[in-house]
Amino acid sequence: MLLSGSWLVTQRFARRPALVTRPRGGRRGQELVRSCDVALSRVAEARDSLAGVQPRKPATERGSAHSFDVEKIAWIGNANNETNVCMAWHASPVRSIDDVRTRGMVVGSSGPASTDSIYPNVLNALHGMKFKVVEGYKSATETHIAMERGEVDGRCGISFDTLQALNADWLRDKKVRMLVQIGLDKLPELAGVPSVFDLSASEEQRQIWALWAAPLKMGRPFLAPPGMSLERVNVLRRAFDATMNDPELRAEAAKMNLAVEPSTGEQVAALLRQIYATPKAVVEKAAAASKGR
Secondary structure (H helix, E strand, C coil), X not given: CCCCHHHHHHHHHHCCCCCXXXXXXXXXXXXXXXXXXXXXXXXXXXCCCCEECCCCCCHHHCCCCCCCCHHHCEEEEECCCCCEEEEEECCCXXXXXXXXHHCCEEEEECCCCCHHHHHHHHXXXXXXXXXXXXXXXXXXXXXXXHHHHCCCCEEEEEXXXXXXXXXXXXHHCCCEEEEEEECCCCCHHHCCCCEHHHHCCCHHHHHHHHHHHHHHHCCCEEEECCCCCHHHHHHHHHHHHHHHCCHHHHHHHHHCCCCCCCEEHHHHHHHHHHHHCCCHHHHHHHHXXXXXX
């Protein structure tokens, strides 16, 4: 049984405000949020529920099929701040992000909605890179096998935390080269690796990358539905903060190679207000860039 970071935190967090937890299957984050915000008539019954979800869709999807308003949700906290990377397999001739601009690079992806397609497309559109995205791999494992076989040069969209947890031998044995970081914060472990913000030459480019990097800043968020009283929200927020500082949680996460870099509910809410204040024209350009336009 594989225990996810969200479930580990949820179990620890539930002990403090005496919550009842119920796991849901993978890719159910948006479904959970919708269940809290389908209609005002149902808010009362959902008011005592709490969800830990992993968002992967940025503010470029405002006005889409999503039925919820993230700015009305009561954000309790976030368990981890993630940074994604573009990486090349050691046998690939690609040695730096500059090589991608001059000679090109083939990367694998599951499909157009994956960050493994989105990030290379945005890098091509904004910075003149020459990524070629090969889609159709059914899982990250398949992409990695293709990388090891030389079918693709690498991958552009994997969390560095995931690499550390599941492919530590690749890092130890220098089987992969980090080309660029994608995240609002640069990782000290990757001091020599440029960030997409280092590549950005204008404020508009920085705003576009902020839209795509913001979901990583709240890699494991916990939320409560709209309409919950501020008093109860604050109780949950402070319980969450205490959970994140629990030595037992930190020790267990370390054993599992799980990163824990929390932010408060107030910080999550402030980040979302900032992102959703992005001018519409920039949002439209960010969406177009993700499709390689």
